[in-house]
Amino acid sequence: MNMRVGVPTEIKPMEGRVGLTPAAAGELVTRGVEVGIQQGAGIASGYPDEIYRRLGVQLLADADALYDWAQLVVKVKEPFGREIDRLKPGHLLFCYLHLAANADLTRRLCEIGLTALAFETVVDRGRLPILVPMSDIAGRISVQVGAHLLHTPQGGRGILLGGLAGVERGNVVVLGAGSAGGASVRMAAALGANVTVFDKNPLQLDRMYRIAPNVTGLLPTDSAMGEAVAGADLLIGAVLLPGAAAPHLISRQQVAQMRPGSVIADIAVDQGGCIETTRPTTYEAPTYVEEGVQHFCVTNMPGAVPRSASEALSAAMLPYLTDLLHTDWRNDPRLAGAVNVAGGELVHPALRA
Secondary structure, three states: OOOOEEEOOOOOOOOOOOOOOHHHHHHHHHOOOOEEEEOOOOHHHOOOHHHHHHOOOEEEOOHHHHHHHOOEEEOOOOOOOOHHHHOOOOOEEEEOOOHHHOHHHHHHHHHHOOEEEEHHHOOEOOEOOOOHHHHHHHHHHHHHHHHHHOOHHHOOOOOOOOOEOOEOOOEEEEEOOOHHHHHHHHHHHHHOOEEEEEOOOHHHHHHHHOOOOOEEEEOOOHHHHHHHHHOOOEEEEOOOOOOOOOOOOEOHHHHHOOOOOOEEEEHHHHHOOOEOOOOOEEOOEOEEEEOOEEEEOEOOHHHHOHHHHHHHHHHHHHHHHHHHOOOOHHHOHHHHOOEEEEOOEEOOHHHHO
16 A cells, blocks of 8 residues: 555535545555545535544645646546646546547546546445446435525516415425435425426335325326426436436437426536536526426536535445555456556447447
């Protein structure tokens, strides 16, 4: 474990998460790993530099110093802006990449010639352990934000999503019953909305059905989805194909059938989105209107709750990072299968398809 692990400050707009919490970084230090962090990287998550320093983590003055020092770069979001220019062929990069929806970044990483592993393509016994906690958070945020955007001051239809006595409940439609979709269903059901969730897996639908009496699980037939979307107050996209671009399940024409002031939150935006009218936004300008419907398509939704998200990310990621520090990490199928690019070549099958 003689590889230097560096954690830069995230620079994507309104991104407050940090690649390693002090507890996670300190755990690596106790195992003899050299860990460095860019000064100020943890502040937005509530972790001042002094906490890292007390745990034996080296503080690097700026991004240039951090990238020059580090051999293994651990961050949250994909390289953004000037970060790309700081990467070198000898770097090992470990973060969320979502390359299927970012051809320019894919090309640049191949040109650099480094090895990059994506959190979202680490598969362990059929699960996506590093993606699951962020998907859970994004699913909850999509409902919280969607409920707010339905208020008239935000341009919404002016409804209370959960309704109340003598008032109709709002209608929430969720595409996908995985980690993100399941979290959205649970949150919307708890608010009291009528929830309809679509998934191809009957076992997932049964799991959704058992959440609450106000949840209906359906197979995604064209007619059923078309009818549900037309009556939706809040439509949530939560479809995931690991490492691959998300399929468009809802067309622009179907979005146009929704009532003015309705809301779409597409969690799948990182992978291109599963709704035709989806395009990426940031927390600086999180929404836009297409076909009379408000769209919330922020590519780093969990960045709004950096303290909670950083803790969840470090807890999920640390075991795999520890294994990645061993010289024989390529013999671990979980890590080898997570490599997206290496030596100038696309490696992951979903990206080569």
